[in-house]
Amino acid sequence: MKKKDIILIGTILLIALISYLVIHFRSNNTGNIVIVSVSGEIYGKYPLNENRIIDVNENKGYNRIVINDGKVYMEEADCPDKYCVSQGKISKTGEIIVCLPHKLSVEIKNQSEATDEIDAVAK
Amino acid sequence: MSKRIANIGLMTALAMIFSYVEAMLPINFGIPGVKIGIANLVVVSGVYILNIKDVWMISMIRIFLMGLLFGNGVSLIYSLSGGVLSLLVMMLLKKSGIFSIKGVSVAGAVSHNIGQLIAASVVIGNLSIFYYFPVLLIAGVVMGIIIGMLSGRILTGVKPEMNN
Structure with missing residues (x-):
């Protein structure tokens, strides 16, 4: 391995570390709202503290999203790769x-942050 | 000419088999877009031993055929955007001569992941997916080093044969 290869790898890892820190400092608090979107359009918003099962039948596919104990996960889907289920x-x-x-x-936001966005759209 | 076509066909078939084998492996990293990319062995070593036009052919034919056989329209968008960006970056870096095959392979793997991430954010219409950006960079580095090392080994064996 050349020295320049190591510099390249080091730079990429540094960018990864910085972006990780930026993302996690911004998002380390527990959210309170679950936003499900399909093709960029909001399908539904649900409070994170209420247990529920959301069945989505869009884009010729089926997904079952479960909100339980303040956590969200994909229980089932009929997509070919099932990555969504394994994301935990x-x-x-x-x-x-x-x-x-x-x-x-399926993303988690904070209520205040989410209302800000609605306001921005309303303007 | 016929030797060239035979080579392209052979390498495309090899890349498709690698893709297929990888799909069979029960490895799931739990993160969308993170995979070993065994088929990239063909592309990375191809960049070093074949005419660059042929490598583009091999890569594009593989992506379209795998998309037709096993994927759906959406998965084709991801593999195509990753494949094009990755090969473009590897082609330019190899030409520049700054890095060894490992550096080129790492840059290719990382740009493949970035290309897919950009395509995914456009398709699902949600920039929040960049949440996966750091882990995709790290995965790209790890897989890029593995593929780069293996491709280096392949070159030492294949290159003398190619010249005959």
Whole structure:
């Protein structure tokens, strides 16, 4: 391995570390609202502290999202890769589960942050 | 000419088999877009031993055929954007001569992940997916080093044969 290879790898790892810190300092608090979007459009918003099961049948696909004990996870999906199911449970602001084949995302936000966005759209 | 076509066909078939084998492996990192990318062995070593036009052919044919056989329209968008950006970056870096095959492979793997992430954020219409940016960079570095080392080994064996 050349010295320049090591510099390249070091630079990439440094960028990864910095972006990790930026993302996690912004999002280390527990969120309170779950936003499900399909193809970039909001499908529904649900409080994180109420247990529920959300069945989404869009884009010719099926996803079952479960909110339980302040955590969200994808219980089932009929997408080919099942990455969304294996992404596990999320509970913090900024965390996101995506199901790429179904163009679906489940993200956690903070109520105040979420209302800010609604206001921005309303203007 | 016919030797060239045979080579392209052979390498495309090899890349497709690697993709297929990887899909069979019960490895799931739990993060969308993180995979070993065994098929990149063909592309990375191809950048060093083949005409660059042929490498583009191999890479594009593999992506389209795998998309047709096993994917859906959406998965094709991700693999195509990753594949194009990755090969473009590797081609330019190899030409520049700054890095060894490991550096080129790492840059290719990382840019593949970035290309897919950009495509995914456009398709799902949500920039929050950049939450995965740091882990995709690290995964790209790790897989890039592995593929780069293996490709280096392949070159030492294959290059003398190619010249015959």
